[in-house]
Amino acid sequence: MHPALNEDRRHPEVPVGQCSAVYVWQYPIRLFHWALVFSIAVLAVTGYYIHDPFIIDQVKRPYLMGWFRFVHESFGMIFIALFVMRICLFFRFSGGDRWVRWDQYIPLRGVQFREMLNVMEFYLFIRRTPISKIGHNGMAALSYVAVYTLMLVEIVTGLVMYDWIMQSPVIHFLVGWIPRVVDIQNIRLIHFFAMYLFVIFGIFHVHIAMLISRVEKRGLMDSMFTGYKVIPVTELDEAEKQAELSRK
Amino acid sequence: MARLVIDPVTRIEGHLRIEAQLDGGKVSDAWSSGTMFRGMEIILEGRDPREAWIWAQRICGVCTVVHALASVRAVENALAIPIPENARIVRDLMAGAQMVQDHVIHFYHLHALDWVDVASALKADPAKTSAIAQSISDYDRSSATYFRGIQQRVKAVVDSGQLSLFASGYWGHPAYLLPPEVNLLAVAHYLEALEWQKDFIRIHALLGGKNPHPQSFLVGGMTTSLDPNEPFAVINPIVIDKLQDLVKSAKKFVDQIYIPDVLAIAPYYKDWFSRGEGLGNFLSYGDYASDNLEDPKTFLFPRGVVLNRDLSTVHAVEPAGISEFVTHSWYEYSGGDENGKHPSVGETKPKYTGPKPPYDFLEVDRKYSWLKAPRYQGKAMEVGPLARVVVGYASGQPDIRAAVDGVLTKLNATPTVLYSTLGRIAARAIEAQIMAHRLQGWLDQLSSNLDHGNVTVFNPIRWDPATWPKSARGFGWHEAPRGSLGHWVEIEGKSIKNYQAVVPTTWNAGPRDTQGNRGAYEAALAGTPVADPARPLEILRTVHSFDPCLACAVH
Amino acid sequence: MLAVETEQASLAGALGRRGITRRQLVKFCSLMLTTLALPDKYLAATVAAVSKAKKQVLVWMQFQDCAGCSESMLRSSHPEIADIVLDLFSWEYHELIMAGSGAAANAVLDRVVTQEKGNYIAVVEGGIPTADGGVYCTIGGRSALDIAKTVCGNAAATIAVGACAADGGFMRAHPNPTGAVGLEEAVPGIRLINMNGCAHNPVNTAAVLVHYLTFRDLPAVDQHNRPLFAYGRVIHDQCERRAHYDAGRFVTEWGDEGHRKGYCLYKMGCKGPAATFNCPTAQWNDHTSWPIRAGHGCIACASPRFWDHMSPFYDRLPSVPGFGVEVTAGELGLGLVGAVVAGVTVHGLITMIRPAPPYPETKV
Numbered sequence A: 001m002h003p004a005l006n007e008d009r010r011h012p013e014v015p016v017g018q019c020s021a022v023y024v025w026q027y028p029i030r031l032f033h034w035a036l037v038f039s040i041a042v043l044a045v046t047g048y049y050i051h052d053p054f055i056i057d058q059v060k061r062p063y064l065m066g067w068f069r070f071v072h073e074s075f076g077m078i079f080i081a082l083f084v085m086r087i088c089l090f091f092r093f094s095g096g097d098r099w100v101r102w103d104q105y106i107p108l109r110g111v112q113f114r115e116m117l118n119v120m121e122f123y124l125f126i127r128r129t130p131i132s133k134i135g136h137n138g139m140a141a142l143s144y145v146a147v148y149t150l151m152l153v154e155i156v157t158g159l160v161m162y163d164w165i166m167q168s169p170v171i172h173f174l175v176g177w178i179p180r181v182v183d184i185q186n187i188r189l190i191h192f193f194a195m196y197l198f199v200i201f202g203i204f205h206v207h208i209a210m211l212i213s214r215v216e217k218r219g220l221m222d223s224m225f226t227g228y229k230v231i232p233v234t235e236l237d238e239a240e241k242q243a244e245l246s247r248k
Numbered sequence B: 001m002a003r004l005v006i007d008p009v010t011r012i013e014g015h016l017r018i019e020a021q022l023d024g025g026k027v028s029d030a031w032s033s034g035t036m037f038r039g040m041e042i043i044l045e046g047r048d049p050r051e052a053w054i055w056a057q058r059i060c061g062v063c064t065v066v067h068a069l070a071s072v073r074a075v076e077n078a079l080a081i082p083i084p085e086n087a088r089i090v091r092d093l094m095a096g097a098q099m100v101q102d103h104v105i106h107f108y109h110l111h112a113l114d115w116v117d118v119a120s121a122l123k124a125d126p127a128k129t130s131a132i133a134q135s136i137s138d139y140d141r142s143s144a145t146y147f148r149g150i151q152q153r154v155k156a157v158v159d160s161g162q163l164s165l166f167a168s169g170y171w172g173h174p175a176y177l178l179p180p181e182v183n184l185l186a187v188a189h190y191l192e193a194l195e196w197q198k199d200f201i202r203i204h205a206l207l208g209g210k211n212p213h214p215q216s217f218l219v220g221g222m223t224t225s226l227d228p229n230e231p232f233a234v235i236n237p238i239v240i241d242k243l244q245d246l247v248k249s250a251k252k253f254v255d256q257i258y259i260p261d262v263l264a265i266a267p268y269y270k271d272w273f274s275r276g277e278g279l280g281n282f283l284s285y286g287d288y289a290s291d292n293l294e295d296p297k298t299f300l301f302p303r304g305v306v307l308n309r310d311l312s313t314v315h316a317v318e319p320a321g322i323s324e325f326v327t328h329s330w331y332e333y334s335g336g337d338e339n340g341k342h343p344s345v346g347e348t349k350p351k352y353t354g355p356k357p358p359y360d361f362l363e364v365d366r367k368y369s370w371l372k373a374p375r376y377q378g379k380a381m382e383v384g385p386l387a388r389v390v391v392g393y394a395s396g397q398p399d400i401r402a403a404v405d406g407v408l409t410k411l412n413a414t415p416t417v418l419y420s421t422l423g424r425i426a427a428r429a430i431e432a433q434i435m436a437h438r439l440q441g442w443l444d445q446l447s448s449n450l451d452h453g454n455v456t457v458f459n460p461i462r463w464d465p466a467t468w469p470k471s472a473r474g475f476g477w478h479e480a481p482r483g484s485l486g487h488w489v490e491i492e493g494k495s496i497k498n499y500q501a502v503v504p505t506t507w508n509a510g511p512r513d514t515q516g517n518r519g520a521y522e523a524a525l526a527g528t529p530v531a532d533p534a535r536p537l538e539i540l541r542t543v544h545s546f547d548p549c550l551a552c553a554v555h
Numbered sequence C: 001m002l003a004v005e006t007e008q009a010s011l012a013g014a015l016g017r018r019g020i021t022r023r024q025l026v027k028f029c030s031l032m033l034t035t036l037a038l039p040d041k042y043l044a045a046t047v048a049a050v051s052k053a054k055k056q057v058l059v060w061m062q063f064q065d066c067a068g069c070s071e072s073m074l075r076s077s078h079p080e081i082a083d084i085v086l087d088l089f090s091w092e093y094h095e096l097i098m099a100g101s102g103a104a105a106n107a108v109l110d111r112v113v114t115q116e117k118g119n120y121i122a123v124v125e126g127g128i129p130t131a132d133g134g135v136y137c138t139i140g141g142r143s144a145l146d147i148a149k150t151v152c153g154n155a156a157a158t159i160a161v162g163a164c165a166a167d168g169g170f171m172r173a174h175p176n177p178t179g180a181v182g183l184e185e186a187v188p189g190i191r192l193i194n195m196n197g198c199a200h201n202p203v204n205t206a207a208v209l210v211h212y213l214t215f216r217d218l219p220a221v222d223q224h225n226r227p228l229f230a231y232g233r234v235i236h237d238q239c240e241r242r243a244h245y246d247a248g249r250f251v252t253e254w255g256d257e258g259h260r261k262g263y264c265l266y267k268m269g270c271k272g273p274a275a276t277f278n279c280p281t282a283q284w285n286d287h288t289s290w291p292i293r294a295g296h297g298c299i300a301c302a303s304p305r306f307w308d309h310m311s312p313f314y315d316r317l318p319s320v321p322g323f324g325v326e327v328t329a330g331e332l333g334l335g336l337v338g339a340v341v342a343g344v345t346v347h348g349l350i351t352m353i354r355p356a357p358p359y360p361e362t363k364v
């Protein structure tokens, strides 16, 4: 039996025989996710230090601000690389993981809007029955669009500040015009404030992940580690059934 | 009867317009108008009171520092923050240096050309100029060769046909009375003063990073850290040495050039010891305490009011007696334009009702100026060097008495000559001299504090806005070069609710009030002879004697 | 060719009479080239231009100003201000210091604008009010805007000195009661260079003037029309306290030990990291000092619209729009995080206490 089909990850109303362990998140998206979580943690800590150098230690650490800035800027570059990688995944059609393609995120179909409405109703205790999806529901997907936008904002503002210091011709060409439109101090303000928005997203995100895991019993939390969710066979379409069952 | 308009009045700071009614070759009535408004008081609303000084300082770049000082004092007064002795000394050094430098620039670069005919200097015999120079002063640059060099330099400018700043002068005007030799002496010192002022004001760079608009004030003290052993402290023994050189140069310039020049020029213009008096009411807030500002008795320039030239009584200054009128100013007051308002509850609501530019004449019987009209207990007052000297003399302040008596003896005159156009020039020179010497005392004190390890320059108790009361009001006074300056601030929460500045030139150059009482300029111009209305040199003499600063006055 | 030579010969004589030797002249010119970051090969051209027979005509206009920029110019020491206003230029109009007033002054300006049309330099100090028909600044009964259009419109080039002329300065700051703007907006389309700063640094302005004399052209500018030689580098990167910044040694309270030792002023709100200017190298008042050396943070006075963007001056970042000076972005961010934590906790608790929901739906 596949470890994902374990008792406490299944809803008691769906017996084990009727469940399938579906490989929803292939390793690139999982790698991306945890690298992202880690880099945000590092960027937030080092960024906060840059904002307000709260440790002043002249004896043991003689290059403290320089060190924090170096780490921040290096992770900034990793962060950009991750963003680029994620963009590639959005548009990877052949052989890729269908649940992370761009069309899963942009609400274009009526069903996605209805999902959003139902999910909101569930969170607001208006609705008893939760909504479950193999990939993301419309609401979750939208929140990720917001996070990716936030990433872009952070990258652009970060690069503007980087350009201010480094004056690399390429970066300057890309973002050098921005301070003419938005003053450098407001760029800093946006960059700094976005940090709190990441934190706020993280809190919501983990809270909801835990909530959904608990009510759905489909192994959602584990899925970002293992890649597998527990899906009742009845909910799989034919092609998936073939693919999944063959993998068992 | 002809209406004479002088706009722009030049060799002043800012945009001043004088309209004068001429009657039989004399001014029968005059109106003083400030024609530029920026709105500093409005712009300060809602801002952090700790940075108000950075803004307020930009009211004026000629008397830079003084608004910064009045502003931090107002906020410190509102929040009850005592400042350390060193902070007081550094502020006094900076403000005192400002006063000396400002007075020198005024005399040579803003005022001298009213008395000195540059063209006539070309006719001088440099040897005679040299003899005159040596008879009045020990100043070392006084050889005939030196004056010949200056003369040639002026000649080169004149011969080029491009006279630069001098192109528009009233050269040859019958009111110029100096002999060519004295004119040459003055022109030489015009150039020397130009060189000296920029050198001397490095005192502001040392104590504030730059001039104009030095940047070292703080609500609660100064940023000029002191440390006898730290090479990067703002004030350390090396800096003290540099300051010492500059203070020495101030004493030398004032003692050997400025004062002798005033004494040399004045006797040729004796008529002007009885012209241009004006109000005869004098106000001085007083300043430069030997210990703290709460104790006016220790002030170098005493606090007081002298009314109708009566030197026998010095009235106390009641802060509540100050009010500003807008009857003839382009503002409106809630509660009616005819009532004055105390600056602590003052209002700045611009409302222009004058003629649409371009215009030829102002509507002088209605509103005609961007200046408000400050009054003390309903009376118009003159402020400035003359007011300080009069109040100080009447109060028996020993430095002022000695200096005034010294100058009057040399001029063979009585104190009444002070109430005049030339009197203002003399008073300004006298206080520049007192101040140049006082700088030394402060510097010595600072240096001794440094040696004794007294290095505090900032009081942190109420830097953090969390420590402030919900609301607070305060005012800060200062005797600026042009006279009594006051800033009033009201703080609510952590930001400024109301800010009002009543500035020396507002007192002097302000328009009429509700009762029709004239401001100091307007009063002083009455009776001024005007030989040639196309070249109104005489009017400029009296107006310039106040050292107008219109950016200050309107802000 | 011959004409040029005689002209120069006569000038060497004129300079000699002024007591300026050729050596001093060459020294001064090479100093200018250093400020402008130009190579020595231009030295001959500079010397020749500076010693021209007919002096370049210049007018200095003051509008909504504090005269601080004029005063700053008076502090010029290389070249000496007397040399600039009397010998290098024919400095014909400058209300602060010119001889004649009223009609005499206006006549000078009229003459320059008509007779020197297209040939003179206009320097402008102060902002230009545009609200209510320009009534907030008039000279000789004319509005500043009207005068600026005539004077700058007919000039060969215009130099906007100081923050006020460059972008409207403090009077343009919120709520801008007079509708003040800088020259670029007031008189668009003119040949213009901005010498931002409050005040401008005379070292830089003198260099631009000499550059103009030499090349009949303004130096290269950045996207805000400021000369690159002076505004091309971030203050923070040239700051003498930078080593302390990198090391994490900060002044944490005014007057503390770090303050006496000259530590970095970052935590006190220094805007050096956001400011481009050559203060650390050019310095002020004959290279005596600059604001950061005096122990106070930089307020980025040479940055466009600095009054609006760099205040609050004692906080590193601007206030969040709509919250006044009372709330910092950090406080707001923390507050929001707190609210979210509280909300999520409540939401979690409610979810826990209510009975487990039925099997989820997939069909919607």
Ligand code: HEM
Pocket: A039, A040, A043, A044, A046, A047, A048, A050, A051, A052, A069, A072, A073, A075, A076, A077, A079, A080, A154, A155, A157, A158, A159, A161, A162, A165, A188, A191, A192, A194, A195, A198, C273, C316, C317
């Ligand atoms: C989640 C992502 C990020 C977070 C939370 C974050 C956070 C921060 C914070 C709080 C600051 C201090 C702002 C201030 O107070 O002035 C900062 C500064 C900075 N960040 Fe980021 N940042 C992130 C991503 C990036 C990226 C992608 C770059 C791109 C290179 C970047 C480059 C910079 C730079 C150059 C600075 C200025 C450092 C300095 O002033 O020397 N950051 N960041």
Ligand code: HEM
Pocket: A029, A033, A036, A037, A040, A100, A135, A136, A137, A140, A144, A147, A198, A199, A201, A202, A205, A206, A209, A220, A221, A222, A223, A224
């Ligand atoms: C600040 C930290 C975090 C950020 C920014 C973040 C971001 C994201 C993003 C962008 C996705 C969507 C991936 C995609 O489809 O493109 C995602 C999904 C997911 N994350 Fe996170 N994550 C964070 C922390 C965590 C943590 C701590 C956990 C585990 C407890 C977690 C569990 C998950 C799960 C289970 C999903 C899939 C959810 C779904 O299908 O709706 N995340 N996360």
Ligand code: NFV
Pocket: B013, B060, B061, B062, B063, B064, B066, B067, B480, B481, B482, B483, B485, B503, B504, B505, B506, B548, B549, B551, B552, B553
């Ligand atoms: N305060 C001030 Fe003033 C004025 N009036 C001072 O001396 O010049 Ni600009």
Ligand code: SF4
Pocket: B058, B061, B212, B213, C064, C065, C066, C067, C068, C069, C125, C126, C161, C162, C163, C164, C165, C169, C170, C197, C198, C199, C200
């Ligand atoms: S830029 Fe600053 S110094 Fe210059 S005029 Fe404006 S306020 Fe004054």
Ligand code: SF4
Pocket: C235, C236, C237, C239, C240, C241, C242, C243, C245, C263, C264, C265, C266, C270, C271, C272, C273, C292, C298
């Ligand atoms: S004092 Fe200001 S400019 Fe200098 S290193 Fe520190 S933050 Fe940068």
Ligand code: F3S
Pocket: B210, C197, C198, C235, C275, C277, C279, C290, C291, C292, C297, C298, C299, C300, C301, C302
């Ligand atoms: S305040 Fe201005 S003077 Fe220089 S150090 Fe900052 S740019």
Ligand SMILES: [Mg+2]
Pocket: B041, B500, B501, B502, B503, B554, B555
């Ligand atoms: Mg006022």
